[in-house]
Amino acid sequence: MLTHPTFDQLNQLGLFGMAKAFGETEASAEAATLTHPEWLALLLDRELAYRHDKKLAARLRLAKLRQNALVEDVDYRAARGLDRPLFQKLVAGAWLDAHDNLVISGPTGVGKSWLACALGHKACRDNRSVLYQRVPKLFGELALARGDGRYVRISRALGRIDLLILDDWGLEPLDGQARHDLLEILEERYGRRSTIVTSQLPVEQWHAVIGDPTYADAILDRLVHNAHRLNLTGDSLRKTRIKTAEKT
Structure with missing residues (x-):
């Protein structure tokens, strides 16, 4: 153990x-x-690197990303219709500076959540705050928070995050409270922060999920009109990999 006074x-x-x-x-x-x-x-170089790594670790803990995904590991060869030029543009991050949104849609298993988490990880590396939330779980947590007094604090926190990832949107229709909560979140973020939404449903079917036409128009206006879109297609990558492994 070094005991030098400078140390x-x-x-x-x-x-x-x-x-x-x-x-x-x-x-x-x-x-x-x-x-x-x-x-x-x-x-000085080592101190700066140490502080950068410490802050990055803290941002990643806050982000709670579902998958350990990196943009450098994206498989552009997979048959899922991924727009490579657009995705690489998203990786550069100018859309976050402009407070644009991103919609990633496509069937189950094509990597929507993985791509969203990869972009979230890159945003953390670029010194931005990120938070991953599965939509069904988020609405359940907000309902509980309304009952125990945490709702205002959680809503404000959701509004301040630089990049909010809402995963698995549209799995079930929204009730009245969920519609209200989603509109409040998006209203707070509109023009100030960016949001990624992943969904198995195309945007054209979102009105039916939201239910109320007035709320649907308001929600989509704040979410979709300034959103980039990655429309994925093809078979589940998980099934494809299992089949490939079985052949080898």
Whole structure:
């Protein structure tokens, strides 16, 4: 264990990245070859990297992404109709700066949630706050929160997240309270934050899921008119992979 005074002082100051770099470099043969400016530059680089990694880890914990997906791992060869130029444009992130939305639709198993989580992970890496929510579970949690006094706090938190991912939209029709909650969330976010929605249903069928025509028009106006769309097709990738594994 290194007991050098500088090492102890760096830890006391909370400069843990610098302290670790100092300890590792001091114990290596490289130390004697470094000038004072090079020492300082090395320690500062490690401190910045340490703080970046710590903040990223915190953002990912907050995001609660359902899948450990990375945009670098997207399989563009899969037969699902993924618009590669559009997806790569989404990866760049300008749509988040513009507070646009994204709708990912297609049959079950084509990777809608995976792609949404991959974009969420990239947004975390780009220093944005992200939150993943399955729509059925979210409405249940909001109903409980209304009863125990947490509703206002949760609603405000949903409004402040840079990128909100609403997964599995449209699995069942909305009741009156769910319609109201969804409209309030989207109203708070409209023009200020971005939202990703994944659904097995095409947008043309969303009116029926929402139920009330007035609410449907208001919700879709705030969600769809400024949304990019990834319309996926094809068979379930999970089934395809199982069949491929069985043949090998």
